[in-house]
Amino acid sequence: MKREIPLMIVFVTGIFMAVQFFVPHSTSEFVYEFVMDWTIIIGIFALALGIWSFVRVATNKIKRKTANWQFSIVALIGLFGMIIFGSGFLGGLESYMFRHFFNFVIIPLHATMFSLLAFFIASAAFRAFRAHSALATVLLLSALILMLRFNPYLGPVGEYIGDAASWILNVPNLAAKRAIIIGIGLGMVATALKVILGIERTYMGSD
C-alpha cells in the first residue's frame, strides 16, 4: 500500500486535471480553483524545505571547514539578515535597512554579475567563432550579421543587413526553435503519461 496509494493519487489527479481542461462547467472550475489553492499550500512547504536544506548545507560546510566555507557564513548572514530586516516588527518591506540592502547590495551585485557576461562573451567569441568548417562559417556569418544589424553607421548596406538579420531570425532560427519546442513538448507529454500511468516512479524514491 506504501506504493499503491501514491500511484493511485497521481493517476486520479493526473487524469482529472487533463480532463478538467476541456470541461467548461462551473463545478469543474470550482474543483480546479480548489486544487490551485492546494498547489499554493504545497508550494509554501517546498519553500520552507528549500530554506531548511540551504541552511543545513551551509552549516555543514562551516562545521567541516570545506573549501570556501567562509562564503557560507556570508550567505547565512544574508539570508537571516534580510528575513529579520524584512519582517514586520522592523518595518517590513519598507524598512530602511531592507531597502538599502536591496538597493545598494543586491542590485549592484546582480548587475555586476550580468555585466561580466559581456566580457566573457567577447572572449568566447574571439576563440570560438573560427571559420574552420562549413557549419562553423555559417555560424560565424550569422553572428556577424546579427551583431551588425544594430549598427546604424553602415548606410544603405545597413538596410540589407537588417533585412538579412530579420530573415535569419524569422526563418532558420524559427524553424530550429520550433523543432526544439515541439520536441520538448512531446517529451513532456510522454513523461507526464509515464508518471500518470505509473511507469515512471523515481519521484517516489528508492524505498
Added chain:
Amino acid sequence: MDFFSKLIGLDRRWVFLVLGAVVVIVLLLEFPTPIRINPEVKSVYDFVEGLEPGSYVHLALDYDPGTLAEMHPMTYAIMEQLLARKIKIIMTSLSPNGPGMAEEAMLNIMDSARILHGREVVYGQDIVFLGYKPYPGIVILSMGQNYRISFPNDYYNTPVDSIPMMQGVINFDNVEGVILITGTSGVDFWIAYANGRYNVRLAVGLTGVMAADYYPYLKSGQIFGLMGGMLGAAEYEKLVNKLGPASEAMRVQVWTHVAIIVFILIGNISYFVSRRKGGLGK
C-alpha cells in the same frame, strides 16, 4: 612562434581590457545613435495607442536586478505611454527580487507625471501594484480565475476589493492584454497559461540573449509583440518620443559589438595565416 600564432593565443585579459576601454570611451563621448524601428516593437506601441482611455492593461514586471539595465528602460517607456493614454495599469512582479524595482519604477513614473506633465496619477485609481507571490505558473493560472485568489491584498496590504480601480475587475477577461517584461524563463508560463489557457493578448519585453528564442511564438500569434534587449527598449523610447537610458546605452552597445567583430576578424585572419604556414593542423 610568429606574430599570428601569438594572436591566436592572445590572453583573454587583453580582450577584457580593450572592451572595457571601448565602453568607457564611448560612455564619455556624447553622440546620437540612429535607431531603426522593427515591426515586432511597433506592434506593442500600436496596441497601446489603439486602446480606449479607461481600459485596463496588466503590466507584469518579472525581472531581477541583473537585467535591470535592459528591462527598466522598457518599463519606464511603456508605463509613461500607458499613463499618458489614460490606461489603467494592474502591475504584478512574479520574480522574487522584482517587487522593489517595480515599486520604484511606479513611484518614479507617478512623480514624473506630476512634475513634468502636471498630471496627477492616483494610486488605486489609475494604477495598482499587486506585488509578488511565489510559483509564477500557479499565480498566472489563479489570476486567470480571479486576481483575488493569489492577491487578496495589494503590495501595501490593502484589500484588493477596497481599491477603486479593481471594482469589477475579476480576472484576465477584464484586461485588454498583458505586457510582460522579463529576464527569466517565467515567460514560458505566461505563454502557456495566460495566452494558451485564457487567450490573453500577450506582448513581451525580453533580454537581448532571450529574444531569438521567442520568435516562434511571435510568428504563431501566441505573442503579438516582442521587444528584445536594449535595442527593443531604445526602439520603444524612440516610438514614444522620449529618448532615455536605452537610447544612450545603444551607443555603447553598437561600438562594443564593433570591437567584438574586430576581435573575431583578427582571430580568423590569424587562424588562416597560421594554417597556411602549417602552424595549425587542418
